Amino acid sequence: DIVESCKPSGLIEDACCEYKTIEQVNDEIAPFLDDLVKTSFFRYVKIDLNRGCNFWKEDHFCFQEGCAVEPADEAEIPESLRSAALSSVDYNLATDSSFPQFVKKCAFNDHDFCALDDPLGLHEIPYVNLLKNPERFTGYAGDSAARVWGAIYNENCFAEDKGATLDTVMNRGGGDGGNDNGVCKEKRVFYRLVSGLHSSISTHICDQWMDQKTGTWERNLECFKYRLGMFPDRIQNMYFTYVVLLRSITKLGPYLQSNTWCSSTSDAKKIKRLVSGMIEKTLSCPPTFDERALFTDSASAVLKDEFKEHFRNISLIMDCVGCEKCRLWGKLQVTGLGTALKILFSFGDDPSQYYLTQTEVISLINGFHRISNSLRAVERFRNRVKDQEEIL
Ligand code: FAD
Numbered sequence: 001d002i003v004e005s006c007k008p009s010g011l012i013e014d015a016c017c018e019y020k021t022i023e024q025v026n027d028e029i030a031p032f033l034d035d036l037v038k039t040s041f042f043r044y045v046k047i048d049l050n051r052g053c054n055f056w057k058e059d060h061f062c063f064q065e066g067c068a069v070e071p072a073d074e075a076e077i078p079e080s081l082r083s084a085a086l087s088s089v090d091y092n093l094a095t096d097s098s099f100p101q102f103v104k105k106c107a108f109n110d111h112d113f114c115a116l117d118d119p120l121g122l123h124e125i126p127y128v129n130l131l132k133n134p135e136r137f138t139g140y141a142g143d144s145a146a147r148v149w150g151a152i153y154n155e156n157c158f159a160e161d162k163g164a165t166l167d168t169v170m171n172r173g174g175g176d177g178g179n180d181n182g183v184c185k186e187k188r189v190f191y192r193l194v195s196g197l198h199s200s201i202s203t204h205i206c207d208q209w210m211d212q213k214t215g216t217w218e219r220n221l222e223c224f225k226y227r228l229g230m231f232p233d234r235i236q237n238m239y240f241t242y243v244v245l246l247r248s249i250t251k252l253g254p255y256l257q258s259n260t261w262c263s264s265t266s267d268a269k270k271i272k273r274l275v276s277g278m279i280e281k282t283l284s285c286p287p288t289f290d291e292r293a294l295f296t297d298s299a300s301a302v303l304k305d306e307f308k309e310h311f312r313n314i315s316l317i318m319d320c321v322g323c324e325k326c327r328l329w330g331k332l333q334v335t336g337l338g339t340a341l342k343i344l345f346s347f348g349d350d351p352s353q354y355y356l357t358q359t360e361v362i363s364l365i366n367g368f369h370r371i372s373n374s375l376r377a378v379e380r381f382r383n384r385v386k387d388q389e390e391i392l
Contacts, residue, residue: 053320064139114338136208140323196241248340336367
C-alpha cells in the first residue's frame with residue numbers, strides 16, 4: 001500500500017526516535033533551512049566538477065541540456081566571499097599540527113570521511129550558484145548511471161564479505177540487497193545512509209520531472225510510485241539519513257552559533273538569526289540518534305577505518321557521474337553526509353576543537369535541506385495517491 005509506505009510509523013530502526021517525531025521536527029526546521037540556502041554564503045559553492053573518474057573511463061558526455069552546470073558570474077559573487085579564502089570555518093592547518101598538510105589531490109586528512117576537493121583553497125575552482133542549478137530531472141540514465149549506483153552499493157561490501165563470490169557481490173551491486181538481516185549495525189547503517197541518499201535524489205527527480213513531449217516541469221506520480229512508493233524500505237532509509245544529519249547538526253550547534261559568517265553584514269546577521277532559530281529547534285527535540293552505540297566493541301577501530309575508507313571511495317566515485325549537474329549535487333550531498341559522519345565519529349565533545357572547511361559547512365546545510373525537502377515531497381506525493389484512490 002503506497003499510502004502507508006509513504007507514512008511509516010513507530011520507531012525508526014537504528015535510531016532512537018519515532019517517524020512522527022521526525023515529521024514534526026522537520027516541519028519546524030524546514031522554514032529555517034529554506035531561507036538559509038538562499039543566503040549568499042550558502043548558495044555559492046566551490047565544487048570541482050573536473051577532478052576526473054579514478055575508477056573507469058568515463059567521458060562525461062551527457063548530451064541532455066539539463067545536465068549542464070552554469071558557473072556563477074564573477075560579478076554576482078559577493079565581495080565578502082571572493083576574499084573569504086580563509087574564513088573562520090576553513091581548515092586551520094597552519095596552527096594545528098595534528099592536521100597533516102595535504103600533499104596531493106587525493107590525500108585524506110585522518111578525520112575525513114570524504115575526499116575534499118580543495119581543502120586549502122589552493123586551486124582555482126569556480127563558484128556555482130546552487131539556486132540557478134537546482135537538483136531535478138536531467139535525463140541522465142542508462143549504463144553510466146547504473147554503473148555509478150552499482151559501484152556505490154559495492155562499497156557496502158566490507159572485509160567480512162571478502163569471501164563472498166563475485167556473483168553475490170554483483171547481485172548486491174544494484175542496491176536493495178544490502179539490507180540483509182543479521183549484518184552488524186555499522187554495516188547496516190552504512191547501507192541505509194547510501195540508500196536514503198539515493199531515495200532523496202530519486203524523490204527530487206520525480207518531484208521536478210520534465211515532460212519531454214511538452215517541455216514542462218511537473219510532479220510525476222508514476223515515477224514516484226515505481227522508484228519509491230512501492231519500496232517502503234527506501235522511504236524509511238531516507239528518514240534514517242535525515243536523522244543522522246539532524247543529529248550531526250545538533251552536535252555542531254554551538255560551533256555554528258559561535259561562527260563568524262563570511263558574508264555581507266546584513267547576510268551575516270540573517271544567517272546568525274536563522275542558524276540560532278534552527279539550532280534552538282534541534283535542541284528542543286527529543287534524542288534522535290546515538291552515535292555512541294556504534295563502533296563499540298574491540299574490533300570497532302578497524303571497522304571504523306573501513307567504514308571511513310568505503311565512504312571516501314563513494315566520494316571519489318561521485319567524480320564518475322556522467323552528468324555535470326548530477327555530479328554537482330551528488331558531490332555536494334556526499335560531502336554533506338561525510339561531514340555529518342566526521343562530526344559524529346571524528347569530533348569529540350569540545351566545539352572549540354572543530355575544524356570544517358567552508359565547503360563542508362555549505363554541503364552539510366544544503367544536504368540537510370535536500371533531505372528535508374524530500375520528506376515534504378513524499379508527503380505531497382502521498383496526498384496525491386490518496387486523492388487518486390478516493391476518486392477511484
Ligand atoms: P536507479 O535510480 O538508477 O537505481 C539503480 C538500481 O538501484 C535500481 O534498479 C534498484 O535496484 C536500486 N535502487 C534504487 N533506489 C534505491 C534505494 N533508494 N535504495 C536502495 N536501492 C535502490 N538523474 C536526474 O535526472 N537528476 C539528477 O539530479 C540525478 N542525480 C544523480 C546523482 C547520482 C550520484 C547518480 C549516480 C545518478 C543521478 N541521476 C540523476 C540518475 C538517476 O539517479 C537514475 O540513475 C536514473 O534516473 C535511472 O533510474 P533507474 O530507475 O534506472 O534506477
